[in-house]
Amino acid sequence: MLLQDITPDTSFYMLLAYAVFAILGGGYVISLVARRRNLQRQSETIARMQVEKSE
Amino acid sequence: MQPNRNLRILTMSAVLLVLLSLYMNFIYAPREVIMGAVQRVFYYHVAAGWVGALAFLVTLIVSILYLATNNLRWDHVAVSSVEIGVVFTTMNIASGSIWARPIWNTWWTWDPRLTTASVMWLVYVAYLMLRQGLENPEQQRRFAAVYGIVAFVSVPLTFMAIRLWRTIHPVVIGSNDPAAEGQFDMTTPMRNAFMFSLFTFTVVYATLLWHRIRTEGLAYRVAIMQSRLFND
Numbered sequence: 353m354l355l356q357d358i359t360p361d362t363s364f365y366m367l368l369a370y371a372v373f374a375i376l377g378g379g380y381v382i383s384l385v386a387r388r389r390n391l392q393r394q395s396e397t398i399a400r401m402q403v404e405k406s407e
Numbered sequence: 408m409q410p411n412r413n414l415r416i417l418t419m420s421a422v423l424l425v426l427l428s429l430y431m432n433f434i435y436a437p438r439e440v441i442m443g444a445v446q447r448v449f450y451y452h453v454a455a456g457w458v459g460a461l462a463f464l465v466t467l468i469v470s471i472l473y474l475a476t477n478n479l480r481w482d483h484v485a486v487s488s489v490e491i492g493v494v495f496t497t498m499n500i501a502s503g504s505i506w507a508r509p510i511w512n513t514w515w516t517w518d519p520r521l522t523t524a525s526v527m528w529l530v531y532v533a534y535l536m537l538r539q540g541l542e543n544p545e546q547q548r549r550f551a552a553v554y555g556i557v558a559f560v561s562v563p564l565t566f567m568a569i570r571l572w573r574t575i576h577p578v579v580i581g582s583n584d585p586a587a588e589g590q591f592d593m594t595t596p597m598r599n600a601f602m603f604s605l606f607t608f609t610v611v612y613a614t615l616l617w618h619r620i621r622t623e624g625l626a627y628r629v630a631i632m633q634s635r636l637f638n639d
Contacts (some may be wrong), residue, residue, distance in 0.1 A: 359438070362445035362509045369448040369505040373455070373498055377611075380494045384618055391625045398632045405636070 414617055421607075421614040428600070428607040436600035439591055446591065448506045450601050453579060454608035455498040456524075461612060462492030463531065463562045470555035473548065479627065482548045485555050487619035489534050491612060496528045511575065519568040520576040527561035534558060 432450045439446035465488040473481035503521070504514050515521065534554055541547040569576045577591075593601065 359440050360443045360509065362443040365505050365509050366444040366447050369445070369452070369502040372501045372505065373451050376494060376498050376501070380491075380615070384615070384622060388618075388622045388625065391622065391629050394629050395625065395632065398629065398636055402632070402636055 414614075414621075417610070417614050417617065421611045424607040424610050428604050431600040431603050436596045437594060439597075441591060442510055445506055445509055448502050450604040451608070452499060452502040452506060453601065454604040455495045455502065457605055458608045458612045459492045459496035459499055459527075460562050460566065461609065462488045462495065462616075463527075463559055465616075466492065466555045467559040470552040473552045474556075479548075482551065483620050483623040483627070484616070485551060486535075486538065487616055487623050489531055489555065491615050491619060493528065493531050493535065495608070495612070496524070496531070500524055500528060516575070518576055519572040519574050520565070523561065523565040523568040527565045530558045530561045 428450070432447050436447065436450070438444060466485045469481040469484040469488070472478070473485065500521075503524075507516070508514050534551065537554065538547055538551045541550055568574065569578050
């Protein structure tokens with residue numbers, strides 16, 4: 353078999369690329385969840401402060 | 408703020424589609440003979456590029472709508488879409504660089520497609536940064552809308568780069584430059600996996616956009632509540 357007929361083993365690069373997809377995609381989803389939770393907490397705190405202020 | 412029923416269904420569908428597309432990319436589609444396993448990067452690489460372009464197109468449309476109507480909702484869609492577009496364009500550029508290492512024998516080359524894609528990415532990163540830099544909210548929104556319209560020039564330029572100039576980047580749709588390296592003929596299972604990845608990423612984009620718009624709306628309401636509290 354000629355050398356150029358052998359399929360190269362490029363699995364490492366494939367796994368690296370899919371790891372990038374997973375890290376960037378997963379990281380973005382986590383950042384969205386974290387931001388929403390922070391905002392919800394802030395919203396609850398402000399609502400509580402408003403009630404305290406009116407009392 | 409709990410997600411509504413439709414959003415929950417969309418989110419679950421997106422997760423299911425991602426799992427199915429992974430099955431199609433890794434098991435259903437055959438291994439390409441010349442490049443080997445790294446060719447499987449192509450399915451998500453192109454899909455991420457497509458979503459980036461789609462996100463910036465949505466930004467263009469809603470920016471025009473914002474300037475025409477002054478409706479805050481369009482501004483929320485614009486900033487949300489740019490943010491998602493930047494994430495997917497980052498995926499596209501990074502995965503392309505990884506694919507290039509075994510195929511072009513380099514991580515990076517200043518090829519017209521790679522250069523225009525990088526410029527596009529920088530233009531939209533600048534959108535997010537400059538937006539934060541303006542204090543007056545009304546000025547911030549108007550500036551972002553105008554910027555979102557002008558910045559879109561970089562999108563068709565990136566798409567056309569491999570068709571206008573001599574390049575080593577393969578062309579998936581349309582005629583190919585003879586200088587391109589890494590071109591391959593798609594078999595039917597490969598084409599199916601590719602189309603399915605495009606569809607999956609489009610659904611993922613719609614899902615993320617919906618979630619992100621809700622978060623932007625909540626951030627706006629919190630800002631209003633804060634200003635009321637401290638100004639009363």
